[in-house]
Amino acid sequence: SDSVVIEKNVSESYLAIAYPIPPLQHKDIPALEVLGKILGEGDSSRLQANLKYRRALITGGEAYLFTPREDGLMVVAATFKGRDYDAVRKGIESELERIAKNGVESWELEKAKNQEKASFVYSAETVQGRAREIGYYETLTHDLHFAEKYLKRLDRLMEADIRRVLEKYVRGKERATAVVLPKRDNGKDAQGPNNKKRSNPRTISLPNGLSCVLNSNTSSPSFAFMIGFVGGSKQEAPGKTGTFNLLSRMLL
Numbered sequence: 001s002d003s004v005v006i007e008k009n010v011s012e013s014y015l016a017i018a019y020p021i022p023p024l025q026h027k028d029i030p031a032l033e034v035l036g037k038i039l040g041e042g043d044s045s046r047l048q049a050n051l052k053y054r055r056a057l058i059t060g061g062e063a064y065l066f067t068p069r070e071d072g073l074m075v076v077a078a079t080f081k082g083r084d085y086d087a088v089r090k091g092i093e094s095e096l097e098r099i100a101k102n103g104v105e106s107w108e109l110e111k112a113k114n115q116e117k118a119s120f121v122y123s124a125e126t127v128q129g130r131a132r133e134i135g136y137y138e139t140l141t142h143d144l145h146f147a148e149k150y151l152k153r154l155d156r157l158m159e160a161d162i163r164r165v166l167e168k169y170v171r172g173k174e175r176a177t178a179v180v181l182p183k184r185d186n187g188k189d190a191q192g193p194n195n196k197k198r199s200n201p202r203t204i205s206l207p208n209g210l211s212c213v214l215n216s217n218t219s220s221p222s223f224a225f226m227i228g229f230v231g232g233s234k235q236e237a238p239g240k241t242g243t244f245n246l247l248s249r250m251l252l
Contacts (some may be wrong), residue, residue, distance in 0.1 A: 010180060011182065020063070099166055120150075
């Protein structure tokens, strides 16, 4: 497999593993979508429940499909603290092995199928959404009725289908891995003397008595601020309704 490791000014590390999969119109895509949701959709998914909450190996995990007209990718990704990405990779592989060996629970399969169905329902709630859906699938598959056919294949999925696509496209198959790690600490800290780092974010008191919360992120060449204070109709005197609204507009 191909691997690339990059160091950047980031606060968390990131690992992504990509597996080649067939194009959108292939019959195995519904099963792969369900597999992705079982792995990384919601707090009860395998990555979240086991690697994040039970083992505290990652801070977040997801699995999603990139399905263009041509061959696509299934991506399994996680964020984590520290630099030990090999432990995270092994943790992800252990979850894949568990599914290959023991399969998935019936509630997991049903939940994932419902999540996938819901994405279609929500996208077609409006006439504009329905038109966008038809145009999207017509462009990619040349089939105006692709969504209906896809949902029928989704309904027919069984637990064995999930294990089959796992073996066919993921387990032990070709993959590419990308890792982003925080830059190594060289022992020098420009934030203060004696190499003592200040906490981030941190709170400082201004001469006028206001408190200021600073959150430094050197990976972004931008600056943003927000001012918050007690206000609103609850703080306004009788007969003075709208004072804070006027003040807010004057500040802008």
